[in-house]
Amino acid sequence: MQSAASNPFRILIASLMLCLSLAACGERQRETDTAAQEGILLVGNGSEPKSIDPHLVTGVPENKIIQALIEGLIAYHPDDDTKPAPGVAESWEHNDDYTVWTFKLRDNAKWTNGDPVVAGDFVYSWQRILTPALGAEYAETLYVIENALAFHQGQIKDFSQVGVKALDDHTLEVRLKGPTPHFLLMLKHYSFYPVNRKVVEEFGGMADRQSGWSTVENYVGNGPFKIKEWNTNDFLEVERNPDYWDADKVALNGIRFFPIENLNTEFTAFQGGRLHVTNNTIPADRIPRLREENSEALRIDPYLGTYFYRLNVTRKPFDDPRVREALSLAIDRNLIVERVSQGGQTPATGFVPDGIPGYATADAVSYDPKRAKQLLAEAGYADGKGFPKAEILINTSENHRKIAEAIQAMWREKLGIDVGIFNQEWKVYLDSQSSLNYDISRSGWIADYVHPMTFLEIFTAGNGNNDTGWENAEYDGLIRQAQTARSEEARTNLMQQAEAILIKELPVVPIYWYTSPRLIDPRVKGWKPKLIDNRPYKYLSIASN
Amino acid sequence: MTRFIITRIIQGLVVLLAIYALTFVLVALTPGSPFSTERAIRPEILAQIEAFYGYDRPPLERFWTSLTNALQGEFGPSAVYANRSVTDIIGEAFPVSLMLGSISLIVALGIGIPAGIVAAVKRNTWLDYLPMSASMVGICLPTFVLGPILVLIFGIGLQILPVSGWGAPEFIILPAATLGLFYAAYFARLTRGGMLEMLNQDFVRTAQAKGVPQTTIVWKHCLKGGLIPAITFLGPALAGIIAGSFVVETIFQIPGLGQWFVKGALNRDDFLILGLTVLFAALIVMMNLLVDIIQVALNPRLKYEK
Numbered sequence: 001m002q003s004a005a006s007n008p009f010r011i012l013i014a015s016l017m018l019c020l021s022l023a024a025c026g027e028r029q030r031e032t033d034t035a036a037q038e039g040i041l042l043v044g045n046g047s048e049p050k051s052i053d054p055h056l057v058t059g060v061p062e063n064k065i066i067q068a069l070i071e072g073l074i075a076y077h078p079d080d081d082t083k084p085a086p087g088v089a090e091s092w093e094h095n096d097d098y099t100v101w102t103f104k105l106r107d108n109a110k111w112t113n114g115d116p117v118v119a120g121d122f123v124y125s126w127q128r129i130l131t132p133a134l135g136a137e138y139a140e141t142l143y144v145i146e147n148a149l150a151f152h153q154g155q156i157k158d159f160s161q162v163g164v165k166a167l168d169d170h171t172l173e174v175r176l177k178g179p180t181p182h183f184l185l186m187l188k189h190y191s192f193y194p195v196n197r198k199v200v201e202e203f204g205g206m207a208d209r210q211s212g213w214s215t216v217e218n219y220v221g222n223g224p225f226k227i228k229e230w231n232t233n234d235f236l237e238v239e240r241n242p243d244y245w246d247a248d249k250v251a252l253n254g255i256r257f258f259p260i261e262n263l264n265t266e267f268t269a270f271q272g273g274r275l276h277v278t279n280n281t282i283p284a285d286r287i288p289r290l291r292e293e294n295s296e297a298l299r300i301d302p303y304l305g306t307y308f309y310r311l312n313v314t315r316k317p318f319d320d321p322r323v324r325e326a327l328s329l330a331i332d333r334n335l336i337v338e339r340v341s342q343g344g345q346t347p348a349t350g351f352v353p354d355g356i357p358g359y360a361t362a363d364a365v366s367y368d369p370k371r372a373k374q375l376l377a378e379a380g381y382a383d384g385k386g387f388p389k390a391e392i393l394i395n396t397s398e399n400h401r402k403i404a405e406a407i408q409a410m411w412r413e414k415l416g417i418d419v420g421i422f423n424q425e426w427k428v429y430l431d432s433q434s435s436l437n438y439d440i441s442r443s444g445w446i447a448d449y450v451h452p453m454t455f456l457e458i459f460t461a462g463n464g465n466n467d468t469g470w471e472n473a474e475y476d477g478l479i480r481q482a483q484t485a486r487s488e489e490a491r492t493n494l495m496q497q498a499e500a501i502l503i504k505e506l507p508v509v510p511i512y513w514y515t516s517p518r519l520i521d522p523r524v525k526g527w528k529p530k531l532i533d534n535r536p537y538k539y540l541s542i543a544s545n
Numbered sequence: 546m547t548r549f550i551i552t553r554i555i556q557g558l559v560v561l562l563a564i565y566a567l568t569f570v571l572v573a574l575t576p577g578s579p580f581s582t583e584r585a586i587r588p589e590i591l592a593q594i595e596a597f598y599g600y601d602r603p604p605l606e607r608f609w610t611s612l613t614n615a616l617q618g619e620f621g622p623s624a625v626y627a628n629r630s631v632t633d634i635i636g637e638a639f640p641v642s643l644m645l646g647s648i649s650l651i652v653a654l655g656i657g658i659p660a661g662i663v664a665a666v667k668r669n670t671w672l673d674y675l676p677m678s679a680s681m682v683g684i685c686l687p688t689f690v691l692g693p694i695l696v697l698i699f700g701i702g703l704q705i706l707p708v709s710g711w712g713a714p715e716f717i718i719l720p721a722a723t724l725g726l727f728y729a730a731y732f733a734r735l736t737r738g739g740m741l742e743m744l745n746q747d748f749v750r751t752a753q754a755k756g757v758p759q760t761t762i763v764w765k766h767c768l769k770g771g772l773i774p775a776i777t778f779l780g781p782a783l784a785g786i787i788a789g790s791f792v793v794e795t796i797f798q799i800p801g802l803g804q805w806f807v808k809g810a811l812n813r814d815d816f817l818i819l820g821l822t823v824l825f826a827a828l829i830v831m832m833n834l835l836v837d838i839i840q841v842a843l844n845p846r847l848k849y850e851k
Contacts, residue, residue: 027703027704027705028704028705028706028707028715030704031707031710048626048808050625050626050627051626051627051628053627056627057627058582058584132589132593133593133597134593135590135593135594135596135597136590137582137584137586137590137594139590140587140590153589209594209597209627209628210622210627210628211628212628214627214628215628231800232629232634232637232638232800233638233798233799233800233801233804233805234710234711234712234798234800258798260709260798261795262795262796262798264693265709265795265796265797265798268693268696268700268701268708268709269708269709269710269798271701271708272696272700272701272704272707272708272709273704273708274707274708274709274710425577425811426577426811427576427577427578427581427811427812427813428575428576428577430577430581430582430583431576431577431578431581432576434581434585463585464584464585464586464587465584465585467585
């Protein structure tokens with residue numbers, strides 16, 4: 001009995017001694033210092049990747065890892081997202097109306113299993129993602145290819161009728177369903193990336209969603225890095241791929257991606273020397289202090305996306321364009337950006353964010369409480385009297401709540417209307433939004449590639465992402481024409497007309513254009529501001545001190 | 546005793562079955578699906594994915610398939626994380642949680658019980674007031690406050706311990722302290738209460754009158770009975786420490802079960818939710834059974850009551 005009872009004391013003494021010995025050791029070596037000396041970059045990467053199979057993923061964290069492991073025909077340009085950089089394709093040409101593209105593949109591109117990357121790999125891969133049974137969420141991005149839609153929906157069984165052909169091992173011909181000058185930009189997306197036929201066939205075949213090819217042991221890629229270790233919820237590490245065709249240019253020896261979802265945990269991890277770079281945002285309330293201190297780690301880059309409120313036009317009073325405009329005019333966007341979101345965002349003046357080369361940003365959304373009041377009165381709700389009970393739907397997040405509260409106060413003060421705030425957890429919120437079970441819904445949209453079309457096409461009738469109930473035949477017509485326009489100039493013109501309709505009708509109220517505030521270790525070199533946050537890791541390096 | 550144990554095991558199995566059925570119904574009724582994403586999926590693609598995971602089947606059939614699979618120890622694939630089965634996920638994360646849990650429990654017991662005993666024996670002195678005030682603070686401070694405070698002091702201020710992560714022994718100290726100190730506070734108060742009750746018994750007075758040394762009274766006569774309240778709490782505490790440490794796991798980025806619990810629920814990953822709920826329920830049932838057995842062993846009176 002005596003010895004058993006004294007056990008806890010022994011442990012207590014032992015743990016006290018441990019604490020003392022730790023204190024005696026003094027400061028510990030920071031992971032960032034060790035890693036920098038080894039040439040390894042430590043990055044925060046949001047959530048745990050759901051897969052690293054390019055044909056099955058849909059998320060940003062997965063994209064960032066796949067960028068290191070696989071290379072498509074076209075790669076991300078080191079500093080300009082509107083330009084293509086050569087990937088597996090060393091050169092390309094197209095016919096006059098941008099419908100037939102021919103890619104010349106380099107002959108030194110290799111898979112990590114030693115096979116050369118050939119044109120047939122792309123044919124196989126695109127057939128895989130379009131195979132109905134695979135159920136690839138992003139198969140839709142390939143619909144730009146001739147007959148891809150028909151094959152994916154089962155009307156055509158024979159893939160040779162789809163517009164992609166290997167003319168020889170190093171020549172790939174792609175026929176598109178319409179003129180698409182920005183096809184090269186689309187090719188940067190992982191849904192167009194190749195997978196290795198041999199390994200996919202070995203571990204379950206083309207249509208197997210649970211195929212074992214994309215595990216750490218079996219993975220075959222062709223990118224600047226190859227996978228080394230993956231500890232779920234801990235980190236995923238990639239190391240330099242010596243067989244990559246451009247291996248001389250790769251400066252880093254490896255990258256460790258940490259799935260840290262909680263922004264505060266990530267912030268602390270950076271402060272505590274565990275990360276060189278945080279993921280694409282930091283807690284809003286930390287930014288003012290960092291600015292005050294003139295922190296050299298704080299970086300605020302533009303990020304091509306729009307933060308906006310959807311209005312359910314199938315419900316009263318949001319079916320009245322005057323009400324929608326009044327709501328928009330009563331929002332003081334400068335105040336929201338400066339006092340609430342605080343991340344250097346730009347108050348939106350249109351729906352398509354600023355910064356897309358060749359596209360003049362709309363300047364039509366503004367703050368005018370007087371006019372707002374007047375419009376609301378015209379709609380029959382003078383001073384907000386009789387305005388039906390309405391709610392702003394947000395997904396659970398402190399930042400969204402703060403913005404909603406600010407807007408709630410502005411509407412109360414300027415228009416005399418009282419709206420509630422209703423939060424739902426992410427999946428429920430998505431459900432409510434797509435089934436139009438809301439009055440006003442907080443939303444965001446980030447560009448897939450640098451082109452206004454990725455913002456404008458979602459509000460056409462029947463588009464799965466419209467989610468407002470709004471339909472406008474003229475708008476749809478303009479977008480359709482723009483999609484098949486033969487020159488970029490004509491396309492821009494048509495898109496601008498379409499955006500003008502959208503802003504006049506306002507089924508969506510733009511609030512601000514995103515930025516990506518992050519912390520970055522000054523030792524990291526080559527991290528250029530970009531419109532969409534895609535880093536070709538081969539151009540990054542890290543100084544050892 | 547054997548009969549008691551067998552009855553309890555059968556009761557436990559019925560409880561597990563009921564929990565399984567209830568979880569299945571609740572998950573099925575919750576809005577949202579594992580496949581809903583911000584970017585809309587075409588209905589025909591969605592149909593293919595749903596067919597792959599068996600969501601196109603009627604609910605009763607799905608329940609039956611999932612139950613029979615579960616009975617064979619196979620909870621199905623994760624509907625969200627490609628080529629990972631629920632069993633894989635548990636297999637990977639459970640040892641981490643077990644490690645963190647055991648060390649936290651050692652911290653909790655190692656600090657809580659001695660503090661409680663000392664406080665009871667030296668009642669109304671500073672050796673009583675100090676640990677009891679501290680434990681009050683410990684109970685009131687939730688882990689999501691204590692964790693960041695410890696990180697701030699030892700990780701960022703003194704820079705002697707890592708702020709988060711997992712792998713080497715030094716990574717366990719802060720999370721185990723956060724989780725352990727919270728439970729230590731409970732154990733300290735429960736032990737103090739139990740010991741005080743024992744120390745006030747008539748036989749203690751008799752022993753004191755006969756001149757038995759105080760240490761012998763405490764160690765030999767009172768400890769067994771005095772620990773009973775703490776041991777009763779051990780069951781839920783054990784299960785909670787092992788499976789329910791998701792706050793601590795989020796703060797310290799630890800790849801344990803707790804994180805999966807939250808992710809499973811947020812992703813609507815049905816199979817994962819079911820698997821984890823059953824695991825957690827089984828843990829509670831087992832721990833409670835274990836505690837009951839220990840109690841009977843410690844307290845002979847209970848043996849006759851049963």
